[in-house]
Amino acid sequence: MSDYTTIVGLEVHVQLATASKLFCGCSTKFGAEPNTQTCPVCIGLPGTLPVMNRNAFQLALKTAVALNCEIPAYTKWDRKQYYYPDLPKNYQISQYDLPMSQHGYLDIGDPKGAFEPKRVRILRAHLEEDAGKSLHDEVAGKGDSLIDLNRTGTPLLEIVSEPDMRSPLEAKAFLTELKLLLTYIGVSDCNMQEGSLRVDANVNLHIDTAEGKVATPIIEIKNMNSFRAVERALEYEVGRQWCEWQETHRKLGDAPKQTRGWDDVAGVTRGQRSKEESSDYRYFPDPDLAPVTVGPQDAAAIRESLGELPAALRGRLESDFGLSAYDADVLVNQGSPVVTYFLDVAKFTGDPKAAANWVTQDVLRTLKESEHTIESLPVASSALAELIRKVKAGEVPSSRAREVFQTMVEKRVDVAAAMQSLGIAAVDEGELIALCQKLLAANPKTISDVRAGKLQAVGALIGQAKKQNPNVDPTRFRELCLELIEKAP
Amino acid sequence: MALFDQTATEHLKGLESGALKSVELTQTYLDRIRAVDNRVGAFLSVDADGALKRAEEIDERRAKKQRVGRLAGLPLAVKDILCERGKVTTCASRMLQQFRPPYDATVIAKLREADAVFVGRTNMDEFAMGGSTENSAFQVTRNPWDLERSPGGSSGGSAAAVAAGMAPLAIGTDTGGSIRQPAGLCGVVGMKPTYGRVSRFGLIAFASSLDQIGPFGQSVEDAALLLETIAGHDPRDTTSLDVPVPAYSQSVNKPLANLRIGWVREHFGGGLDKEVESAVRAAFEVYKSLGATLHEISLPHSKYAVATYYVIAPSEASSNLARYDGVHFGYRTDEKEMLAELAADRRRLETAGDKAGLEHLDSALVRMYRRTRAEGFGPEVKRRIMLGTYALSAGYYDAYYLKALKLRRLIRKDFDDAFGKVDLIAGPITPAPAFKIGEMSGDPLAMYLVDIYTVSANLAGIPGLCLPCGRSQAGLPIGLQLQAPALEEERLFCGARMFEQATDWDKGRAKL
Amino acid sequence: MSISRRDNEKVALLGRLRLTEDELAIMTTELAQIVGYVDQLSEVDTDGIEPMAHAIEVANVFRADEVSPSLSREEALSNAPHRDERGYLVPAVLGE
Ligand SMILES: [Zn+2]
Numbered sequence A: 001m002s003d004y005t006t007i008v009g010l011e012v013h014v015q016l017a018t019a020s021k022l023f024c025g026c027s028t029k030f031g032a033e034p035n036t037q038t039c040p041v042c043i044g045l046p047g048t049l050p051v052m053n054r055n056a057f058q059l060a061l062k063t064a065v066a067l068n069c070e071i072p073a074y075t076k077w078d079r080k081q082y083y084y085p086d087l088p089k090n091y092q093i094s095q096y097d098l099p100m101s102q103h104g105y106l107d108i109g110d111p112k113g114a115f116e117p118k119r120v121r122i123l124r125a126h127l128e129e130d131a132g133k134s135l136h137d138e139v140a141g142k143g144d145s146l147i148d149l150n151r152t153g154t155p156l157l158e159i160v161s162e163p164d165m166r167s168p169l170e171a172k173a174f175l176t177e178l179k180l181l182l183t184y185i186g187v188s189d190c191n192m193q194e195g196s197l198r199v200d201a202n203v204n205l206h207i208d209t210a211e212g213k214v215a216t217p218i219i220e221i222k223n224m225n226s227f228r229a230v231e232r233a234l235e236y237e238v239g240r241q242w243c244e245w246q247e248t249h250r251k252l253g254d255a256p257k258q259t260r261g262w263d264d265v266a267g268v269t270r271g272q273r274s275k276e277e278s279s280d281y282r283y284f285p286d287p288d289l290a291p292v293t294v295g296p297q298d299a300a301a302i303r304e305s306l307g308e309l310p311a312a313l314r315g316r317l318e319s320d321f322g323l324s325a326y327d328a329d330v331l332v333n334q335g336s337p338v339v340t341y342f343l344d345v346a347k348f349t350g351d352p353k354a355a356a357n358w359v360t361q362d363v364l365r366t367l368k369e370s371e372h373t374i375e376s377l378p379v380a381s382s383a384l385a386e387l388i389r390k391v392k393a394g395e396v397p398s399s400r401a402r403e404v405f406q407t408m409v410e411k412r413v414d415v416a417a418a419m420q421s422l423g424i425a426a427v428d429e430g431e432l433i434a435l436c437q438k439l440l441a442a443n444p445k446t447i448s449d450v451r452a453g454k455l456q457a458v459g460a461l462i463g464q465a466k467k468q469n470p471n472v473d474p475t476r477f478r479e480l481c482l483e484l485i486e487k488a489p
Numbered sequence B: 001m002a003l004f005d006q007t008a009t010e011h012l013k014g015l016e017s018g019a020l021k022s023v024e025l026t027q028t029y030l031d032r033i034r035a036v037d038n039r040v041g042a043f044l045s046v047d048a049d050g051a052l053k054r055a056e057e058i059d060e061r062r063a064k065k066q067r068v069g070r071l072a073g074l075p076l077a078v079k080d081i082l083c084e085r086g087k088v089t090t091c092a093s094r095m096l097q098q099f100r101p102p103y104d105a106t107v108i109a110k111l112r113e114a115d116a117v118f119v120g121r122t123n124m125d126e127f128a129m130g131g132s133t134e135n136s137a138f139q140v141t142r143n144p145w146d147l148e149r150s151p152g153g154s155s156g157g158s159a160a161a162v163a164a165g166m167a168p169l170a171i172g173t174d175t176g177g178s179i180r181q182p183a184g185l186c187g188v189v190g191m192k193p194t195y196g197r198v199s200r201f202g203l204i205a206f207a208s209s210l211d212q213i214g215p216f217g218q219s220v221e222d223a224a225l226l227l228e229t230i231a232g233h234d235p236r237d238t239t240s241l242d243v244p245v246p247a248y249s250q251s252v253n254k255p256l257a258n259l260r261i262g263w264v265r266e267h268f269g270g271g272l273d274k275e276v277e278s279a280v281r282a283a284f285e286v287y288k289s290l291g292a293t294l295h296e297i298s299l300p301h302s303k304y305a306v307a308t309y310y311v312i313a314p315s316e317a318s319s320n321l322a323r324y325d326g327v328h329f330g331y332r333t334d335e336k337e338m339l340a341e342l343a344a345d346r347r348r349l350e351t352a353g354d355k356a357g358l359e360h361l362d363s364a365l366v367r368m369y370r371r372t373r374a375e376g377f378g379p380e381v382k383r384r385i386m387l388g389t390y391a392l393s394a395g396y397y398d399a400y401y402l403k404a405l406k407l408r409r410l411i412r413k414d415f416d417d418a419f420g421k422v423d424l425i426a427g428p429i430t431p432a433p434a435f436k437i438g439e440m441s442g443d444p445l446a447m448y449l450v451d452i453y454t455v456s457a458n459l460a461g462i463p464g465l466c467l468p469c470g471r472s473q474a475g476l477p478i479g480l481q482l483q484a485p486a487l488e489e490e491r492l493f494c495g496a497r498m499f500e501q502a503t504d505w506d507k508g509r510a511k512l
Numbered sequence C: 001m002s003i004s005r006r007d008n009e010k011v012a013l014l015g016r017l018r019l020t021e022d023e024l025a026i027m028t029t030e031l032a033q034i035v036g037y038v039d040q041l042s043e044v045d046t047d048g049i050e051p052m053a054h055a056i057e058v059a060n061v062f063r064a065d066e067v068s069p070s071l072s073r074e075e076a077l078s079n080a081p082h083r084d085e086r087g088y089l090v091p092a093v094l095g096e
Helices: A054-066 A168-184 A227-248 A296-305 A310-321 A325-333 A336-349 A352-369 A381-392 A398-411 A415-421 A429-442 A444-451 A455-468 A474-487 B008-017 B022-040 B048-063 B106-113 B156-163 B180-186 B220-230 B274-289 B302-323 B335-352 B355-359 B364-376 B379-392 B398-418 B444-453 B455-460 B489-502 C005-014 C021-043
Strands: A004-015 A078-081 A091-094 A101-108 A118-129 A133-135 A144-148 A155-161 A197-209 A212-215 A219-224 A258-263 A268-271 B043-046 B075-079 B117-122 B169-174 B189-192 B212-217 B260-264 B293-297 B424-428 B464-471 B477-483 C088-091
Touching (some): A078 B302, A118 A168, A197 A227, A325 A336, A325 A352, A336 A381, A429 A444, A444 A455, B008 B220, B022 B117, B180 B464, B180 B477, B274 B489, B302 B379, B302 B398, B302 B444, B335 B364
Parallel strands (some): B075 B117, B260 B424
Antiparallel strands (some): A004 A155, A078 A091, A133 A144, A197 A212, B043 B117, B169 B212, B189 B464
């Protein structure tokens, strides 16, 4: 029985959140009727010329800086040539030997400790144009494919990692962290359903044999439509390659690189036809586009404008707010609006722990179970802060705080109105003392139990008190009971 | 002198004074086209009705003293390579026989705004690939000076139209000499501006880093007037230069003092026709008589210019022409036939049990591409696509394409050095006067070598102008080429105009 | 460097051209001649020379990220050799 290591590298294509396409003024909005967002330039009509969208370049630069990439002073555009009907010029404007960024990294970890934190190196990130779509099934039976060029020319950032991931789980963690980073800096909506984020994975095994380490042929997997699909496809492919190795003992270099497509329903990868000439892309510099120079001050300005990135934010939540690594991770992974919400609640209450508890539990549960986003949640951060303050002051019994919160969400009301509708009124201190005295008098055993050190005996009294008055704050009641027992003769 | 023999500048004086109406002028040229173009073949299409309507409208505006454009009422011919909204734009290719662009080229828009009258679209080598206009998919154009001979190319239709008095002005494009060479062979003035001086938006690309649009006219003044109209920065063309355009038509008549003219040692080696050489040397004497000084200079890498050009231009062309695949516009092969052919090929291989053959069988899509391109392109276009594809393919890129880009810089540097010593470079435009139609067609390399004096300017991006400087014993025009540093078109025009005014070569007209 | 018939077949596929046997034979001869001529470039020492891909070298030319009107679908498809009311049609591309 030999052992093996899984080697995974990822290639991610991200649509950048520009209003217009990379080289023309057509809208990049998703979901329009086929061929309603095209112009002579993106149809590639004879005589047309590309002019680069400044914002696309800026967003790409922003991402590269956030991925800790080196930004070369000079970058240029090349034509990648291959024939396909959804690529109307039959070349894609991309970057070949002088990409706009290279040699970066992204740190990944798992707060539950499923793998050791690690640094995944980024080989390069470059800007290019997207292709259109070929629709096969919609004209089924006619033997034709329909070409829709709406997406043609949408700016894409291709991010290529080094083969630094060692398990499907690490690959998924990389993608999750990457998506989080991209949405934090606002360069893409990363919507996989709409194709704004697409992933190809390269995977093979390094197998320990009697003759030393042997690498199996690298397989590229395509057609994965969710991070979960990436994880499953990689798991499947690892198993398949292991079996194939045992059968064939085929090594890296024994066969040309193969591409396999993931079938999510069947849960398998399938070999795709490869053309022997398809890899000769005949890259050459695009004579229609000027190169771009980036000075050190440009990169610095971008770095400045990035704001706090997820990794730094996690660290700050732990060190400055005393959150656990787990809570910090949960909060940050929700995206920056949730973090902002939390920070506001923490600021208003001065109690980050309570704020973290509320946000990671009740708020996130509500978001998960309802249609709400953090922005549409009827309970503003100031309202939640008010609720927390009232609970701490004993004005809302902690046992009923969750009920109050739910009411605030459902009825879209503030704390006071929610309390009123639930019949919660703060119990007067005198009234509370009287109730306490009454119950102690009726339960002398409690007094002796407490004096004997069984503090938990008070619990029974709390139950009775709540029966008599549901607004009794159990914490304050407990304190009073213990005080009175101590003072009693 | 017939009206159609006069220059655009002369016509414009008449139009502006009211002595001449655009309708009359336009009709004169349309009549001339009707009379001689069946022999010359310069036009692929003539829009007589549209031109007259436009002329009438401009006459009316002028009569009402309304604002009119710089070329108001002047007939003009356009090479069939500039996109015009709704008008068939063929590039002299079967591939684009039905193509109607949904947009205007920037130069077309500028000319329309200048109130030029478009009389028709001129013939050319298919996709501007060639130097004889014989590579047109539709017709042969003949040299008005000798109908057995070629007008040159690729803008042969535009040059012949002006030379035959069928249009006073014409637009051409120049990728390796395609304006200057036919201007020389047809005895008119043709000019390639600095790369980036004129917007390429809407110019159907042959080799993007070399293509430039430029003017043809009967005189240097006319060429200056037309360039002034079409030049200028265009935000739709990244390579267009954001610099002011001088008023060339105003400055063209100012002679240059202390003009230093360089003549290139390498231009006078073997292969240069004796008659051409003596006409060019006579031109040098004219310049001396005008107070200019002549200086021998060297462009040491000029002998590599043709080889460099025939790597770079086909490489870019192979990429630019990939879009002609029968999917989104243009010609497509007969699909039924194609599918039947596929089925037959498959049956044949299956019967023969040829597994490898079946594996490599072109799919319907690949077959559609290949048949479409085989049927839609002519032989010269295919040859250049092959050459360019080869030069860019794996294993050859460094030896050919990258090497050529480095030579290109050395060629550019030669010019930079030369222009440190002289103001203009003067020399021949072609090794010999117009060749016979069909004379070169069996020998592509010989045809390419005709470009020896012209391609360097495209590689270096500098402006070049050709004007008539003599005639051979057989009565064929001989052209003089002048070249200037980048963006020094003004100097080029002034220098050319000095020669023109001192000589009568511009007065000659082809007899038809 | 010589250029073989086999090379030409490969290049013709890359460039999506189809050449008849005769055309291929002529093309092989002609290209060999042209490539032979071009091979003289190899005699020039170009060490340390920067390649020059543009005739006039400018940098950093951008447009603003502004949406401008697209063509109507009818206009966009008006030159298509084979289409339906929604888009361009091509022989099925499945499995390409
Ligand atoms: Zn567009």
